[in-house]
Amino acid sequence: NFWMMGDTGPCGPCSELHVDLTPDGDTRGALVNKDDPRCFEIWNLVFIQFNANADGTFTPLPQRHVDTGMGFERASAIIQGTKNLTDFSGTISNYETDIFRPIFDELEKLSGKKYASTLPVTQASHLRSGDGKTRVTDRQDACVTEKIDIAFRVIADHIRTLSFAIADGIIPSNEGRGYVLRRVLRRAVRYGRTLGFHEPFFFKLADVLARTMGDIFPEIRAKQKAIKVTIRREEEAFNKTLDLGVAIFNEAIRRRAFLAGEAERAREHGRDVAVVFPGDVAFELYDTYGFPLDLTQLMAREKGFSVNVDRFNELMTQQRERSRAAQSKIAIEVISEEAEFQPTIFVGYEELDLVCEVAAIDGDVLVPVETPFYAEMGGQVGDTGIAIFGSGDRKVLDTRRGKYGPYFHKLSERIDAQRGDEVRLVVDAPRRRAIERHHTVTHLLHWALHEIVSRDAVQKGSYVGPDKLTFDFSSAALTPQQKRDVEKLVNEKVRENAAVSWTEIPYAEAKKRADIQQFFGDKYGDVVRVVQIGGDPKALNGYSMELCGGTHVRSTSEIGSFRIVREEAIAAGTRRIEAVAGDAARAWAEEEAARQQEKFKMLARKKSDVGALPTFAKEAETAEMLRQIDARAVHLEKVDVDVREWEKKNAKTAEAQLRSRAAEIANELAAEHAGKNSCVAEVADGDGKLLQAIVDALKPKFSGPILLASAKDGSVALVASVPKELTAKIQADKMIQQIAPIVGGKGGGRLESARGAGKDVDKIDNALAEAKRLIAAA
Structure with a gap:
């Protein structure tokens, strides 16, 4: 045969090894590459010797080699399914091996369902049942069993993919290879529903894989805990929305069931009519x-539908455009014919004040030949400062x-200048230092997370500005102790006064160094800059080294x-740390002290005898200010607990007093309405809470409806109650709805209990009269 990786690229002739599994083994290649399970490929030797060009021609490669690839699962299936090539009467399947059987055993234990070794009807019809295994010939009878077996196979296959990938440092995310995972x-989680799983189960299978494959792949055992935590976190997040999404999917399918039937009948009459699942719903x-x-496409295919992918992609494009618009900050006009410019020379590692030449200027956008201004890249914001021209200054x-x-410098306003003019560029130095x-x-934070939390805490993004930094990384939520430990370790390294240096090396050399952090997906040139903390300057022996x-x-x-000021989730499996340092930490401490003072005032208003808040000295050193903040936080937490306990105690006392007063008033009303089935009355100086307590106390004393009204502080409260057995004749909610407007209000509730309120105190008598009329009419 001839193997190609695609329309272009390395290719060459190949020798494919196929196994003939027919009873007599005499098909002589007739079934090769025919998608027939009785004959499948287990090995391929590719003689890479050409490059396929876009025009369809082939160019000999300067270096040629043999690329060999064996299907591990297929080879195992052949060996185990034929008893070492001695018996071809049994089932030969990748899944009938000791690679998958331990996973199936665990799934059977967890789900209570059995793997029946069925094969899809298109395959099963070719195979004999000499070993007694199930064979599908009646699609209708075996449909449920086949779906269960498919779920077993998908789940088992996917736990292997996920576990090995996570062990290699890939974390599920919304981008690139992370999104593939x-x-x-x-x-896999969706197929878990077929086996009856509605709670996290998938992560539990990682233990089986570690037992069976850990001897050959030790990283599976070394990172077993991290694999389980990562999978469980993802599983729990998707479980929250899976059932809701399935319900929406099923409703969309139900609405198209009739159309699908019509399409089927049309096809029976020779007309091809397609019914697609809507892209909007997808x-x-x-x-x-x-x-x-x-x-969604998989689920739709199971129901006999295709998905309107064009509409899905259209909506996806619209969303991306909205996202880009929302994320834009200060707009910098792109000067036309940008490609004609030479790249701006950046000298800002050493210089912050530079006289240079204008390469181009268009309105309020300047492109200099060289610049000390750092352009926004790699999470670090762009520099600001002053541009001094012969005709004036601009921010x-x-x-x-x-x-x-080219580096585009956004100016505060237009300037009369032209190419070749001289300009002095001065970076805002205090801002740059921050x-x-x-x-x-x-x-340092990235390094400390690896030391304290996990080597798998992979950077996902960052923001570096003068006011703060944010650092996004893959991880479960940090515990309070982990946050304290990370912060402590960073501050210890800060106080060590270690040298920070940088040097440029070939990227090929950097790739060989596992101790130099580099990020998947980033594009690097032939020469890269390594920033090193600790060790001998520029010797590439520091404890922290990153491109x-x-x-x-x-x-x-x-x-x-x-100081770490916040740690939170920003996406499933991705955390964000927000932190400050230096002058920004000092500014944060002052703001936090003000917030603490406001919280203390709020607590003191509830309980006046709380202990005084420790003082905060603005003139103190930053480290001391942060220690004061911590001490105040501990005190506030204690005061908060004391106030809550005090409120609970007072609430219990107030509740007891309320019920005592309610019982006393209820006894008085019962005496006044002795011999009557119902009670309609006004209570002096009461609110809705008191009226409800009185009604509750009156219910055992009356077999009919109860309605109470009261006025307090210019407001009217109404409470009604109707025994359940009388709700066919009169309803509490309707009674309130008719009475509340009389006192200029409204209300509602249930058949047996309702409440209302109003503002017209003078109309209470009218409201009570209407209540009596309604009860009498019932």
Whole structure:
């Protein structure tokens, strides 16, 4: 045969090894590559010697080699299914091996269902049942069993995919290979419904895989806990929306069932009529309920429908456009013919004040030949500052890098200048230093998370600005102790005053260094910049080393005090830490002290004798300010608990007093209405809570309706009660709905109990009279 990886690329002739599983083994290749289960490929030797070109021609490769690939599961199926090639009468299937059987055993134990070894009818009709295994010939009778077996196979196959991938450091997410994993996992969870699972189950299968494959793949055992935690977190998140999404899917299918029937009848008469699942619903399932498109397509195929993918893609495009518009900050106009510019030379690692030449200027956008201004990249915001021209000064509001390398400097307003003019560019130095502190401490935070939490805490994104930093990473929620430990470790490293250095090396060399952090999906040039913390400067022996083009401090002591101010979820399996350092930490401490003071005032208003809040000294060193904040937080937590306990105690006392007063008034009303079945009365100076308590006390004393009214502080309260056996004649909610408007209000409730309110105190007598009339009429 001839093997090609695609329309273009390396290719060459190949020798395929197929196994003939027919009873006599004499088909002589007639079934090869015919999708017949009686003959399948287990090995391929590809002689890579050509490159396929886009024009259809083939060019010999300068280096040629043999690429060999064996199907592990298929080879195992052949060996075990034929008893070492001695008996071909049994079932030969990838799933009838000790690779999958342990997973099936665990699934059977968890679900209470059995794997019956069925095969789809298109395959089963070819195979004999010499070993007594189930064979599907009657599609109708075996439909349920076949669906259960399919679920077993999909789930078992997918737990292997997920476990190995997570062990290799790939985490389910919404982008790239992470989204492939998320789709695989959600497909498996959906098949779990076929086996009756409505609670997380999938993660439990990781233990079986660790037992059976851990000897050959030790990383499966080494990261067994992380694999289970990751899968369980994803499973729990999808379970919350899966059933709702399935309900919406089924409703959409139900609405099209009639059309599907009509289409089937049309096909019987020779007319091809297609009924598709709506792309709008598919997009809703994706956007709101987390259903990957391929999962919706799978479910639709099971019902005999295709999905309107064009409409889905149209809605997806619209969403992306809305997202891009929402995320835009300061708009920087792209100067036409950007590709004609030479890349701007960045000298801002060493210079913050530079006289240079204008390469281009268009209105309020400047492109210089070289610049000390850092352009927004890698999470670090762009620099601001001043541009001084011969004709005047302009503020630089932002700096961005164009596709082909020019740096666009957004000016505060237009300036009369032209190409070749001289301009002095001055970076806002205090702002840059604040950004550098946050960027370097971001590297320390990343390192500390690996040390304290997990090596699998993979960076997913970051923001580095003068006011704060945010760091997104894959992980479960951090415990309070983990947050304290991470913060403590970072501050210890800051105080060590370790050197921060950077050096450029070939990317090929960086790729060989497992201790240099680099990020999947990022594009790197032939030469990369490594930022190192600790060790000998530029010796690439620091404890933290990352590929990074951003700006940094020269030593960790320049960072100042570090504080984590927030840790939260931003997506399934992705956490975000927000933190501050240096002057930003000091500013945060002052703001936090003000927030603490407001909270203390609120608590003191509830209970006046609470202990005084510890003082906060604004003139103290930043580290001391943070210690004061911590002490105040501990005190506030104690005061908060004391106030809540005090409120609970007072509430119980108030409730007892209310019920005592209600019982006393109820006894008086019962005496006044002795011999009557119902009670309609006014209570002095009462609110709705008191009236309800009185009604509750009156219910055992009257067999008919009760209606009470009261006025307090210019408001009218109404409460009605009707015994259940009388609700066919008169209803509490309707009675309130008719009486409340009389006192200028409204209300409602249930047949047996209802409440209302109004503002016209002078009409209470009229309302009571109407209540008596309604009860008498019933």
